[in-house]
Amino acid sequence: MSAHHYVVIVGCGQTGSRLANRLSAQGQSVVVIDRRPESFAALSLEFSGFSLEGDGTDSACLEQAKIGQADLVVAATREDAVNMMVAQLAHRVYRVPRVVARVFHPERASFCRELGLTTICPADATADAVLGLVGFGNSSCGCREDS
Amino acid sequence: MNRIEFLASRYRAILAYTGLMFLLVAGLMLTPLLVLVAWPDEAVQAACFIVPAVVMAGAGWILWRMFRPRGAAVLSAAEGGVIVLMSWSGAIFASAMPFIPAASLNLTQAVFEAVSGWTTTGLSVVDVTQVSHMVLLWRSMMQLAGGAGLVVIMLAALAGPIGPGLSIAEGRTDQLVPQVRRSVRLVVLIYGIYMVLGVGGLRLVGLTWFDAVNHAFPAISTGGFSSYPDSVGHWDRPLVEGVLIGLMILGNLNFLTAYLLLRGRLRSVVRNGEIRLMALLIPVSAVVAYLATCRALYPAPWKAVRVAVFETISALTTTGFQTVTYGSWNGPGVWVLIVLMLIGGGVCSTAGGIKQYRVHLLFRVMLGELRRLLLPRSAVVSEPLWQGEYKVFLQDAQIRQVVAFVCLYLSTYAVGSLLLMMTGSALEPALFEFASALGTVGLSVGVTARGAHPVALWTMSTGMFLGRLEFVVILVTLIKLGRDFQQAVRFTSRNRV
Numbered sequence: 001m002s003a004h005h006y007v008v009i010v011g012c013g014q015t016g017s018r019l020a021n022r023l024s025a026q027g028q029s030v031v032v033i034d035r036r037p038e039s040f041a042a043l044s045l046e047f048s049g050f051s052l053e054g055d056g057t058d059s060a061c062l063e064q065a066k067i068g069q070a071d072l073v074v075a076a077t078r079e080d081a082v083n084m085m086v087a088q089l090a091h092r093v094y095r096v097p098r099v100v101a102r103v104f105h106p107e108r109a110s111f112c113r114e115l116g117l118t119t120i121c122p123a124d125a126t127a128d129a130v131l132g133l134v135g136f137g138n139s140s141c142g143c144r145e146d147s
Numbered sequence: 148m149n150r151i152e153f154l155a156s157r158y159r160a161i162l163a164y165t166g167l168m169f170l171l172v173a174g175l176m177l178t179p180l181l182v183l184v185a186w187p188d189e190a191v192q193a194a195c196f197i198v199p200a201v202v203m204a205g206a207g208w209i210l211w212r213m214f215r216p217r218g219a220a221v222l223s224a225a226e227g228g229v230i231v232l233m234s235w236s237g238a239i240f241a242s243a244m245p246f247i248p249a250a251s252l253n254l255t256q257a258v259f260e261a262v263s264g265w266t267t268t269g270l271s272v273v274d275v276t277q278v279s280h281m282v283l284l285w286r287s288m289m290q291l292a293g294g295a296g297l298v299v300i301m302l303a304a305l306a307g308p309i310g311p312g313l314s315i316a317e318g319r320t321d322q323l324v325p326q327v328r329r330s331v332r333l334v335v336l337i338y339g340i341y342m343v344l345g346v347g348g349l350r351l352v353g354l355t356w357f358d359a360v361n362h363a364f365p366a367i368s369t370g371g372f373s374s375y376p377d378s379v380g381h382w383d384r385p386l387v388e389g390v391l392i393g394l395m396i397l398g399n400l401n402f403l404t405a406y407l408l409l410r411g412r413l414r415s416v417v418r419n420g421e422i423r424l425m426a427l428l429i430p431v432s433a434v435v436a437y438l439a440t441c442r443a444l445y446p447a448p449w450k451a452v453r454v455a456v457f458e459t460i461s462a463l464t465t466t467g468f469q470t471v472t473y474g475s476w477n478g479p480g481v482w483v484l485i486v487l488m489l490i491g492g493g494v495c496s497t498a499g500g501i502k503q504y505r506v507h508l509l510f511r512v513m514l515g516e517l518r519r520l521l522l523p524r525s526a527v528v529s530e531p532l533w534q535g536e537y538k539v540f541l542q543d544a545q546i547r548q549v550v551a552f553v554c555l556y557l558s559t560y561a562v563g564s565l566l567l568m569m570t571g572s573a574l575e576p577a578l579f580e581f582a583s584a585l586g587t588v589g590l591s592v593g594v595t596a597r598g599a600h601p602v603a604l605w606t607m608s609t610g611m612f613l614g615r616l617e618f619v620v621i622l623v624t625l626i627k628l629g630r631d632f633q634q635a636v637r638f639t640s641r642n643r644v
Contacts, residue, residue, distance in 0.1 A: 046309050048309075
């Protein structure tokens with residue numbers, strides 16, 4: 001990724017904050033949304049984006065983050081339902097070109113994929129990684145990209 | 148890695164970036180040579196600029212080569228503060244050097260002139276009728292670069308550390324877009340637009356190219372150096388004053404506000420507290436200055452109105468262009484200018500002073516407290532403010548910071564003006580001149596002069612430096628340097644035993 005991208009990340013937990021720090025250090029424009037302002041403490045010195053206190057399922061909040069301009073939206077809160085909701089909003093309503101949702105529950109994750117959302121399921125991803133590590137590849141991919 | 152090794156690695160990165168800034172300053176110091184195209188006979192003075200530039204470039208190159216970090220380093224705001232303090236001090240001393248031979252100043256006067264340039268103040272001890280075009284252009288270039296800030300120029304033009312630490316340390320707290328590097332480039336772009344508008348505008352109203360450059364650069368950087376001893380009063384033409392008023396107001400705008408304006412977000416601009424405060428302050432103070440002072444002093448009514456408007460805007464935007472001298476101004480007029488100079492321009496702009504944002508915030512806090520007294524005890528009062536495009540509610544932490552800053556500012560003002568009085572100024576000129584220095588304004592009632600007491604000049608130099616870099620950074624950086632030094636000393640002495 002050498003070109004410039006505008007990224008909105010919903011949820012500033014361990015995943016969201018790491019992603020935000022790395023993208024910001026790369027030179028991307030990053031806006032992080034979280035309900036609790038304390039969670040922004042996880043953002044490092046590399047982070048030079050904006051942090052927005054608010055509810056990621058609230059369209060006013062998403063619009064304040066200028067989601068309409070976004071090239072990528074990542075939904076990484078700790079709630080599957082919130083992530084699915086945010087991802088659908090970004091995909092359907094705001095027509096964001098790339099949307100990634102993290103969904104913990106594998107069944108919900110496959111349902112999400114049926115809706116046409118790029119979905120990462122940590123459980124599937126770990127299983128894949130283990131299988132790949134021991135050389136028994138061939139399985140359904142945890143971070144399959146279908147849209 | 149123990150604490151000392153860690154410190155050493157941090158300071159290596161700090162020195163490397165300081166070196167990079169030195170290289171930038173060296174490059175800037177060569178720009179006055181451009182006037183040789185038009186005035187080749189001034190080549191005798193070229194060495195005054197080339198020698199310090201070469202020394203600066205050499206120092207910068209050595210630092211950068213020796214300590215260059217692998218990849219881009221990540222700096223905290225405190226570490227950014229060390230870079231800002233060292234590179235600004237280096238830039239000021241290097242920039243003072245040409246004045247010693249080329250404008251026949253002593254070291255104190257030369258440093259004063261350089262500080263006044265880089266901090267975009269505009270108080271001057273150079274006799275502008277006697278010096279070469281090169282010196283005049285150099286004064287304007289210092290203001291142009293000082294207005295944007297060394298960090299902003301470096302981050303926009305060259306590689307730099309990752310993260311917002313460095314630009315925060317230079318007082319650029321508002322970011323335009325969610326990536327510091329792009330934000331900084333936008334600032335330089337907006338500044339470039341001002342520059343073109345300024346030079347073009349002044350050229351259109353009939354100034355020569357050289358005069359246009361030497362008044363456009365100081366106007367947009369709210370600096371206020373002029374190449375004439377009677378400043379803008381030299382022309383005494385309404386059109387010139389009109390263009391300069393426009394440029395000064397642009398220069399005093401928060402870059403975030405300017406960005407919104409550029410993108411046509413007029414609603415967000417109109418809702419902004421700084422804009423509202425400015426829209427109130429300028430007419431009110433111009434009317435007071437007109438009624439109390441100018442009406443009696445200048446017989447032609449049109450002239451009196453022009454003077455009242457121009458001087459108040461020049462004071463509030465902390466530019467420091469003058470169309471008249473204040474020797475004959477009475478109490479109310481001088482008072483209006485002092486108050487405006489203390490308030491100053493927009494936060495995150497090229498202007499100085501306490502800043503309109505802080506004054507507006509304190510005013511809102513005061514109103515909120517009054518309202519609270521009239522409401523039931525359990526009522527929750529929240530004060531909304533518009534910042535950029537967002538509505539935010541006043542946080543206690545914000546209020547604390549602002550109160551601490553204003554307290555520090557006013558205490559420094561008290562001490563500095565006392566020092567000026569102890570070197571022989573009367574009360575009124577001392578209060579005026581130090582408000583002007585601390586707010587990086589540049590209006591003068593005559594305390595600033597070649598013959599001024601060295602202590603007075605150093606006091607004002609310190610005031611300008613503190614005012615431009617917003618106190619807190621300098622204080623925190625000095626404390627950090629002291630602590631780190633103490634640790635290093637303790638470590639080496641323990642090793643020796």
